[in-house]
Amino acid sequence: MALVLQAYTFAQQYVASCLHPTPTKSPMGLKLGVISTAQINPAAIIHPAETHPDVILHGIASRDINVAKQAAQKYHFKKAYGSYQDLLDDPDIDIVYISTPNGMHYEWAAKSLKAGKHVLCEKPFTSNADEAHRLVELAKERNLVCEEAFHWQFHPAAHLFREILDSRKHGRVLRTSAVMTASPGVPDGDIRWQYELAGGSSMDMTYALSFTRFAVHGSNLKEIQSAVARPYAHDMRVDEAMHSLLLFEDPSDGHLIQSRIYTDMARQWAIKKILPRIWELPSIEVETDKAIIYFYNAMMPHLYHYISITDKMTGKTKYEKQYQGGPCWGEAWTTGGKGGKSYWSTYRYQLEAFTEKVRGKNVPYWISGEESIAQMEAIDAIYKAAGLPVRPSLASLATKA
Numbered sequence: 001m002a003l004v005l006q007a008y009t010f011a012q013q014y015v016a017s018c019l020h021p022t023p024t025k026s027p028m029g030l031k032l033g034v035i036s037t038a039q040i041n042p043a044a045i046i047h048p049a050e051t052h053p054d055v056i057l058h059g060i061a062s063r064d065i066n067v068a069k070q071a072a073q074k075y076h077f078k079k080a081y082g083s084y085q086d087l088l089d090d091p092d093i094d095i096v097y098i099s100t101p102n103g104m105h106y107e108w109a110a111k112s113l114k115a116g117k118h119v120l121c122e123k124p125f126t127s128n129a130d131e132a133h134r135l136v137e138l139a140k141e142r143n144l145v146c147e148e149a150f151h152w153q154f155h156p157a158a159h160l161f162r163e164i165l166d167s168r169k170h171g172r173v174l175r176t177s178a179v180m181t182a183s184p185g186v187p188d189g190d191i192r193w194q195y196e197l198a199g200g201s202s203m204d205m206t207y208a209l210s211f212t213r214f215a216v217h218g219s220n221l222k223e224i225q226s227a228v229a230r231p232y233a234h235d236m237r238v239d240e241a242m243h244s245l246l247l248f249e250d251p252s253d254g255h256l257i258q259s260r261i262y263t264d265m266a267r268q269w270a271i272k273k274i275l276p277r278i279w280e281l282p283s284i285e286v287e288t289d290k291a292i293i294y295f296y297n298a299m300m301p302h303l304y305h306y307i308s309i310t311d312k313m314t315g316k317t318k319y320e321k322q323y324q325g326g327p328c329w330g331e332a333w334t335t336g337g338k339g340g341k342s343y344w345s346t347y348r349y350q351l352e353a354f355t356e357k358v359r360g361k362n363v364p365y366w367i368s369g370e371e372s373i374a375q376m377e378a379i380d381a382i383y384k385a386a387g388l389p390v391r392p393s394l395a396s397l398a399t400k401a
């Protein structure tokens with residue numbers, strides 16, 4: 001279903017770009033280089049960049065020059081490169097977006113930083129926490145921006161959700177349950193099934209953990225109470241699905257929060273071969289002292305979302321939504337005016353913050369390196385608790401070979 005959402009995002013952004021005029025590009029705009037010709041590129045970076053006055057589609061790299069040339073022609077990049085390193089050797093490029101398989105994020109993000117480029121790196125940030133530490137350290141040393149592309153966190157709806165929880169209007173957070181599944185499942189041969197490329201549902205569907213950590217933010221992960229993987233039949237090291245129970249501690253009063261996380265790259269259909277679970281979008285439910293709060297489609301709220309709040313005492317439910325402005329962006333002046341635009345995708349809001357950060361300005365919201373490290377530490381801990389190996393670093397695999 002997530003693939004369907006991506007296609008829908010692509011279509012939505014395409015229509016939006018026809019309906020809304022392309023802005024005049026600043027002659028001093030940041031020159032963007034894209035590493036890989038991944039299928040996510042149009043939705044995650046190319047269309048958002050098209051509508052951003054301060055970003056210029058400069059170059060795209062592929063392991064195959066012909067593939068790079070085709071992509072450059074299709075999306076109007078000025079240049080195409082037949083290797084990722086060639087792109088990094090171009091001194092004109094200011095910012096780099098990395099959409100390689102997970103296991104290559106660290107290598108190319110580190111090489112980009114060493115080449116003096118700011119980095120927007122796809123999720124999950126790295127293969128493991130050790131790599132995340134090293135990358136964050138490197139970015140600090142070089143005084144460059146290096147961000148994990150957790151686009152959903154930039155959307156106004158995410159901040160409405162957080163404000164509802166943080167206000168404590170409904171009491172403390174007691175329990176959370178986050179889900180991300182694929183039904184129809186991820187196709188065979190996909191990068192997500194490959195252990196060496198840091199595949200697995202906990203890695204790919206890292207959103208469920210991200211929703212959770214966002215909801216309980218500030219709380220410390222105390223322990224993994226339980227983690228059970230359903231292994232992939234062709235490689236037992238890859239978690240086709242993962243069920244985990246995490247325990248967080250809220251430092252303000254020491255109360256405990258139990259968090260269920262369920263990811264599944266091959267979710268059983270509702271009716272076999274007839275009806276996949278297309279309605280089961282990545283979402284999170286939060287129980288507080290007084291209410292049950294549910295954020296439906298937290299991953300791609302720009303397409304559709306709601307936040308429902310059901311009062312435990314009265315049983316009454318009220319619904320909220322936020323497509324622009326709101327607690328985070330409401331007072332912010334953006335390249336789309338005050339509060340952003342209602343048709344902006346999560347990726348467009350993300351790019352807005354990323355470019356402002358690169359420009360050294362204050363941004364309405366940011367994902368720190370420490371945040372990405374904590375996220376990777378939690379993933380490592382889940383793998384260990386489930387008895388599976390932490391995803392390997394490519395460099396360590398090369399040494400073993």
Ligand SMILES: NC(=O)C1=CN([C@@H]2O[C@H](COP(=O)(O)OP(=O)(O)OC[C@H]3O[C@@H](n4cnc5c(N)ncnc54)[C@H](OP(=O)(O)O)[C@@H]3O)[C@@H](O)[C@H]2O)C=CC1
Nearest residue numbers: 036037038039040061062063099100101102122123124191
């Ligand atoms: N933010 C979001 O919403 C999404 C993020 N993602 C993330 O983006 C990344 C890419 O995902 P996705 O678009 O599905 O990936 P794809 O499989 O479509 O693309 C991956 C690209 O990586 C390059 N590549 C380099 N080495 C390999 C290799 N050994 N095997 C396969 N490809 C290789 C290829 O580009 P080339 O041939 O040009 O070198 C390929 O096109 C992942 O990290 C994923 O987690 C994915 C989907 C959504």
Ligand SMILES: O=C1OC[C@@H](O)[C@H](O)[C@H]1O
Nearest residue numbers: 001002003006123204205
């Ligand atoms: O980031 C993602 O979002 C959408 C999903 O289809 C995909 O598996 C994942 O990589």
